[in-house]
Amino acid sequence: MIASTRDANTLSELGSFGGLYAVPASVSDPVLVASADGVGTKLKIAFRTGRHDTVGQDLVNHCVNDILVQGGRPLFFLDYLACGELEDTVVSSVVSGVAMACRENGCALLGGETAQMPGFYAPGEYDLAGFVVGITPRERLLDGSRVNEGDVLVGIRSTGLHTNGFSLAREIVFGHMGLDVDDRMPGMSGGVGEVLLQVHKSYLHSILPLVEQNRIHALAHITGGGVPGNLPRTLPTGLGAVVRRSSWEVPTLFRVLGEAGEVGEAEMDRVFNMGIGMVVVVSPTDADAVVEDLGVAGERAWILGRVEEGAGVRYEP
């Protein structure tokens, strides 16, 4: 599985001290884009369901999206898996998810560390972190400087919670609602475990072509902090965003969680992605074409709002 992620630039075998990766000669004035992340308490759902092959995909896709927003195409990935007692089937399941997602993102799984740390983790539990390194030609770096007043926000649909809001979601689902992972999620066709474990989506294949065509002004990956916490980080000083609530239907899962947990709208917006996995900032003249091209690439995309003078995110009906 790991071997299948190797490419022509992967120079090392697994098990060397360090992993080796040749800087692609085709990239002019290359800038490396790196990010570290974990899966957070979504892992508790994996423990509770005994399903360990999805969290590695969450991790890789999350990291890949994080460097994509600056224009980075992933080159390689390393993981860190720590547990109290190594269980071979669990480790192999987790790593298979990591390797599968690396392959899907065209990214070499260059190495990693599996640490056995007695007394650190409860039996059957573990922690998982990952590190991705990508590359972009310097002229294509997305740093907010291309964003103008009047630019259009395109939203792209998420696949469930992604990897954020799990502490609150678990409290609502297992506490307030008194459900367990095998119960059906009210209002939905899937089980609780299945719905909560929905894999965090990678937007690499649908968005990278637009980056390479220089059509993207900025990108925001909607993680912890939601749209209000993440979108402003991609905008230059003096510009804010207007998000039109009527432009999309909040997915059932978030409505169920909000109602059962009696969570206010502002908190919902801050804790959850509310169905928006990525926000793409584009020129108003290109916006319809971007929505269409994202649709052709398999995404559900729509015009979410616009960039205006000011700061932060303002919602309008």
Add this chain to the structure above:
Amino acid sequence: MIASTRDANTLSELGSFGGLYAVPASVSDPVLVASADGVGTKLKIAFRTGRHDTVGQDLVNHCVNDILVQGGRPLFFLDYLACGELEDTVVSSVVSGVAMACRENGCALLGGETAQMPGFYAPGEYDLAGFVVGITPRERLLDGSRVNEGDVLVGIRSTGLHTNGFSLAREIVFGHMGLDVDDRMPGMSGGVGEVLLQVHKSYLHSILPLVEQNRIHALAHITGGGVPGNLPRTLPTGLGAVVRRSSWEVPTLFRVLGEAGEVGEAEMDRVFNMGIGMVVVVSPTDADAVVEDLGVAGERAWILGRVEEGAGVRYEP
């Protein structure tokens, strides 16, 4: 502290989605060398002593040594710190150690993740992982192909346990010997906590000049597995190593642990570094000069043995 690790190639501010680092234009045919690691159960000593500013240094230095053995000079580092409940003073202490060691190794602290994961870690405990990316011109990659029969092994002194063997060391010191971290370590001038927390040494500044002068045939970082577990990984098929026991005095700490724990010689060699932090493989005609140059650079170095036909490590008196 973090800002002080930035250099001319660091393009991003902390808090961006990903960290940005320009590939240095001065490196011809550049190969990236990457490694991920944790601190392991040495963290338990930090918890027990309440001293959290050294484990970050252990982590960075360990990672830097791991890429140095393939010829890599570190460019940047990212850390992952996970705990149940964030304690600001602990986090700041850990990160200050990471930042200090990054600065000492000329390596930018490009980003990282601090994860609060309720229910994962005992109060006051945390896990810490790190990820380093370095670079080398392809022609200077150390891959074992330069090693010849008759080459000389130069040993370089470690600073205590480094980051390996802590499960056994803790069992011996706190179990068999019945000591606590504030007690004096028998036969040594320091306290138990102080001796066990000795910072894992970085060999970057003493060894990199020799790498750049093309005088190094291979390098082995002595971590888990000891000399027999690590040295053979750097030698090509058909070659093994002879290590002369009389060439160095095993430091007091290892002798104390071995005697108190009644640990056999072979197990000691596999679990601990036995006073050898790094093994440098050089030409027999250059060996004395390498020992002298390492001495001038502040290391305690000596002729440890030689490369011979065969496989693995053979000890002789």
